[in-house]
Amino acid sequence: MITNENRSVVILGASGNLALTKLLPSLYTLYTSGALPQNFAISGYARTEMSVDKYREIVKTNLLNNIEETLLVDSFVQEFLKSIYYFSGSYDSVDDFTNLHAGLEKIHEKFPCKPTVLYYLSIPPSVFEPVIHSLRECGAIEKGDTSKSVIVEKPFGYDTESAKALNKTLDQTFDESQIYRIDHYLGKEAIMNLMVMRFANLIFEPVWNRNYIDSITVSWEEDKNIGSRGGYFDKAGIIRDVIQNHLLQILALVAMEKPSSYESDSIMAEKNKAVKSIQQVTLDDCVLGQYISGVCGGKPVIGYTDEDSVPDGSNRETFAKIKCAINNTRWSGVPFYLQAGKALTKSTTEIIIQFKEVPGDIFKSPHHPNKLVIEVQPDAGIKFFITNKVPGKGMVLKDVKLDFSYDDGFNKAMPGAYERLILDAIQGDKTLFINYEELIHSWEIFTPILEKIDSGNANVFKYHAGTNGPDEASEL
Ligand code: NDP
Ligand code: BG6
Numbered sequence: 001m002i003t004n005e006n007r008s009v010v011i012l013g014a015s016g017n018l019a020l021t022k023l024l025p026s027l028y029t030l031y032t033s034g035a036l037p038q039n040f041a042i043s044g045y046a047r048t049e050m051s052v053d054k055y056r057e058i059v060k061t062n063l064l065n066n067i068e069e070t071l072l073v074d075s076f077v078q079e080f081l082k083s084i085y086y087f088s089g090s091y092d093s094v095d096d097f098t099n100l101h102a103g104l105e106k107i108h109e110k111f112p113c114k115p116t117v118l119y120y121l122s123i124p125p126s127v128f129e130p131v132i133h134s135l136r137e138c139g140a141i142e143k144g145d146t147s148k149s150v151i152v153e154k155p156f157g158y159d160t161e162s163a164k165a166l167n168k169t170l171d172q173t174f175d176e177s178q179i180y181r182i183d184h185y186l187g188k189e190a191i192m193n194l195m196v197m198r199f200a201n202l203i204f205e206p207v208w209n210r211n212y213i214d215s216i217t218v219s220w221e222e223d224k225n226i227g228s229r230g231g232y233f234d235k236a237g238i239i240r241d242v243i244q245n246h247l248l249q250i251l252a253l254v255a256m257e258k259p260s261s262y263e264s265d266s267i268m269a270e271k272n273k274a275v276k277s278i279q280q281v282t283l284d285d286c287v288l289g290q291y292i293s294g295v296c297g298g299k300p301v302i303g304y305t306d307e308d309s310v311p312d313g314s315n316r317e318t319f320a321k322i323k324c325a326i327n328n329t330r331w332s333g334v335p336f337y338l339q340a341g342k343a344l345t346k347s348t349t350e351i352i353i354q355f356k357e358v359p360g361d362i363f364k365s366p367h368h369p370n371k372l373v374i375e376v377q378p379d380a381g382i383k384f385f386i387t388n389k390v391p392g393k394g395m396v397l398k399d400v401k402l403d404f405s406y407d408d409g410f411n412k413a414m415p416g417a418y419e420r421l422i423l424d425a426i427q428g429d430k431t432l433f434i435n436y437e438e439l440i441h442s443w444e445i446f447t448p449i450l451e452k453i454d455s456g457n458a459n460v461f462k463y464h465a466g467t468n469g470p471d472e473a474s475e476l
Helices: 017-032 052-066 074-082 094-108 125-137 160-173 189-199 227-255 264-276 406-410 417-426 436-454 471-475
Strands: 006-012 039-046 084-088 116-121 148-152 179-181 213-221 286-292 294-296 299-301 319-324 336-341 348-355 371-377 381-389 397-405 460-464
Touching: 006 017, 006 094, 006 417, 017 039, 017 052, 017 074, 017 417, 039 094, 052 074, 052 084, 074 084, 084 094, 094 125, 116 125, 116 417, 125 148, 125 160, 148 417, 160 436, 189 227, 189 371, 213 227, 227 264, 227 319, 227 336, 227 348, 227 436, 264 436, 286 471, 381 406, 397 406, 460 471
Parallel strands: 006 039, 006 116, 039 084, 116 148, 148 179, 213 336, 286 460
Antiparallel strands: 213 348, 286 319, 294 299, 319 336, 348 371, 371 381, 381 397
């Protein structure tokens, strides 16, 4: 729906991977679907010096590489590119930010009235604080002025204390109502469907508890190696990169109680409670791994420590399986396994709800307890494994699968997570963003083990790239 409002999006870190491959393609898709207002501008800012034309050329190449061909109408692409601007400067220079601010004011003069401005921090975590400081000092932001807001990318800090410190810096500049802490997994269709599946279907609630469920696994695998991302990844590791945020958010949606309404505050309150009930994990609850050379997706892959971007001898974990416990009436005694790894056999994300055995089984034929598998990606869907009689003589049982796929069920393209979340932030809807309290709880769960891993006091088992991770993981 095109509106007469005026919007300006400013991407800090505009020369980077996220900005070019996800954010700008998502903004283009929103533009083609008519979701952006009539008057909008997108301005990029980064240290790399280049002209606006050069930046538009780079954006165009990335649109061509990252967007479905049917959406790439030349006239739309040309119009979209006209709304894009680029500024260069340092992240810690107030003077450079003053120039950016002046440049934006000039762009905004073309609009019938002052636009709302959304700043997107698409930068490495090490520059979050200088950027927020520069934004404040150059006078671009006024605390409490809701016509200016900010999206902050993950990882938000690297442990509990740094997350609190970063929040303090944010709090000096923005009011909480102006801050959007993003976790793009919350914008994925299959994740958004979790609450619908649980709370809009009668059959799940009675069995969604410790009496019927044996274990829950959230599994995230990628068949890609670290490549050039070692500079960031070696300081983070897989727990900070994926488990503390994406997987924990999934766990919260699986474990939470029903909110009193589908309103941002009610949902956040229930998610907070669920995350707060998760016990701190210890190294005894973890199996960690690091890949050595192997074959991923048919291609030979060098070992993690052989990557140019990774320091020699690094002990950083590229795989982790963590057993979490939730201390509440619904989940006490049910293990939740969070498992994630780079350079594994395939790229998938799924949630496995393993039900208990039927008590007092009367059939002699072996069969397995029920299992519900929610597939998040690459092909979103829901599979339910039930036991059936094999047709014919005798009583032979077999596990069969009820299979729903989004492709067959809806036959329409799945909107991208960033598309959805950027639009929500533009429209001021915080339902799918993370609040501070929840974020701090999520760091508290992992900070004790992260400190031990960072100081080299954890066992990290080796696994060959292209396998399922270290053998020790199956023993947890
Ligand atoms: P990049 O490594 O591509 O960095 C983004 C930009 O920041 C670069 O183009 C560079 O621009 C600048 N930059 C890079 N390193 C430094 C440094 N050490 N000091 C100062 N500036 C630097 O990161 P991504 O775009 O991949 O990610 C940006 C943020 O988004 C990160 O917080 C990441 O965790 C998060 N994220 C990324 C995802 C992705 O798919 N890429 C997915 C989810 C979250 P220049 O040198 O021109 O200033
Ligand atoms: C990012 C991580 O947050 O999520 C990356 O930094 C990871 O390491 C990516 O590859 C995965 O996102 P998606 O949407 O491709 O599953």
